[in-house]
Amino acid sequence: MLATQQAQAFQSSLIDWFKEVGKDYPWRQTTDPWHILVSEVMLQQTQVATVLGKGFYTRFLERYPTPASISNAPEQEILSAWEGLGYYRRVRNLQKAARAICENHEGVFPTQHSEILDLPGIGQYTAGAVASFAYNQSQPLVDANVARIFSRLFDYQERVDSTAGTKQLWQWAGELVSPSQPRLYNSALMELGQQICTNKSPQCGICPVKTCCQTSDPTSLPLKKARKKTVLLDELCMLAIDQKNQTILLHKASDSARRSGMWKLPERQAHELENQPLLLQRNYAITHHKVTLYVYQAPEKIELLEDEAWQPLTSLDALPLPSPFRRALNTLLKDHFA
DNA sequence: GATACGTGGCC
DNA sequence: TGGCCAAGTAT
Incomplete structure (x- = not known):
């Protein structure tokens, strides 16, 4: 539970900070939903440096600038465009999503969150990302950055990867998402996780929302189930x-x-x-x-x-x-x- | 809930 | 080095 006033302070501090130091990624220079989707799918479980460093994003969109342009592409061609990124199922799903857009939405990218969520390969996170980044809709999103930030912000001592933990994170995300500037806010939240509220060495001294944060031991959070043994x-x-x-x-x-x-x-x-x-x-x-x-x-x-x-x-x-x-x-x- | 899915960066 | 992790999703 959060007072409206606190939520607004959190949002404006975050957005002001982002306007100062936010990175200028190529997917932040477009509102084309297809381009946003491609970036989000590439970034699933994949670091920004990997996507940007080898030019995957730019090259992919030069070859497949629209849903129609990929819908009939050969399997080997789309896999080659993805070679080196891993999780190759992602590009197959991207093509399936493009086909669904062509067949069920007359080639026009859907604008409703529920319709976006129905596309293959798009889950809660990606649907929220596309809705907020492309259409500036006030939809929450939770990724690894947001999970880390909220677990620390609320000093959450339960596992974040359980059903209850996931539900709690999405509830906080929904309560805190900016109603007026969701695109900026969601970008800022993820940027905070990337630059300040990092996994190993959080920079609490220069955190724009440190006065809101409840944890005294940030590196101990978030709690997660142990990984499978190698x-x-x-x-x-x-x-x-x-x-x-x-x-x-x-x-x-x-x-x-x-x-x-x-x-x-x-x-x-x-x-x-x-x-x-x-x-x-x-x-x-x-x-x-x-x-x-x-x-x-x-x-x-x-x-x-x-x-x-x-x-x-x-x-x-x-x-x-x-x-x-x-x-x-x-x-x-x-x-x-x- | 548990598991599979790729790769590269970091310490 | 070896283990952890990253703008998750589907089954």
């Missing part, structure tokens, strides 16, 4: 290159599989590769797994398994590859043709 995995692959045809054998992940639609080196059982030369060994992490990738020289005789295909070496750049395999192949091919 599992070690070995991944045994082979490098098979057909010199005559200038092709390479690759495997395409099936619809239901991890990294669906992405290509990688074909896997084999240990006994099939045990007498082959080891060409490369690398560690990489994926979700809660720690994977050791071994790449062996392929045996003379190869039996093709399901979803495996010989691909021209010249097509490698255009095929969507998960980052670890992109790196591994760069190294392997450099050595191979050295």
Whole structure:
């Protein structure tokens, strides 16, 4: 429960601070809902520096400036545009959302929060973000930044990732969202989490809303359930290159599989590769797994398994590859043709 | 409620 | 280094 006066003080302090020091991200220079949506989906579980640093946002929107422009794009093309961002399901859902907009909304991005929320891949957070950032609607949003801020602001000693915790955060978000300047306010809230109310070293001394904050131990919050333990995995692959045809054998992940639609080196059982030369060994992490990738020289005789295909070496750049395999192949091919 | 899903940055 | 985390969503 919050007095109106306190809420207004919180909002204006935050907004004033944001006007002074807020960053000038490209998605803050547009109100095009499609552009806002693309930025929000890219930023799901992904840091600003990653999206901005390698030019994903700009490149993606040059290629797909409207929902119509992506609705008929080939799977490999959209996955390639997403290569390196991870969570590849996101770009498939983006295309599904674009198709829904074309088919159910005559190509015009919907303006109602409930309609936005109905689009594939859009949950509570993203719906609130699009409604407030694109249309300046007074809709709350809760992401990791907001959860951290509110848990500290209200010294919330319960887990934020439980049903009750989530409900509490959204209630606070709803009570505090600015009725008059929601776009600025929501931007400011997330910026505060990014710049000041950070996870490891909050800058309470220069926080614009420090007089509102109830916690005395910010780094202990928010409370969350412990993470799943990391599992070690070995991944045994082979490098098979057909010199005559200038092709390479690759495997395409099936619809239901991890990294669906992405290509990688074909896997084999240990006994099939045990007498082959080891060409490369690398560690990489994926979700809660720690994977050791071994790449062996392929045996003379190869039996093709399901979803495996010989691909021209010249097509490698255009095929969507998960980052670890992109790196591994760069190294392997450099050595191979050295 | 629990779990799967990618990757890179940080300390 | 190894573990934690980030502008979450779907199942």
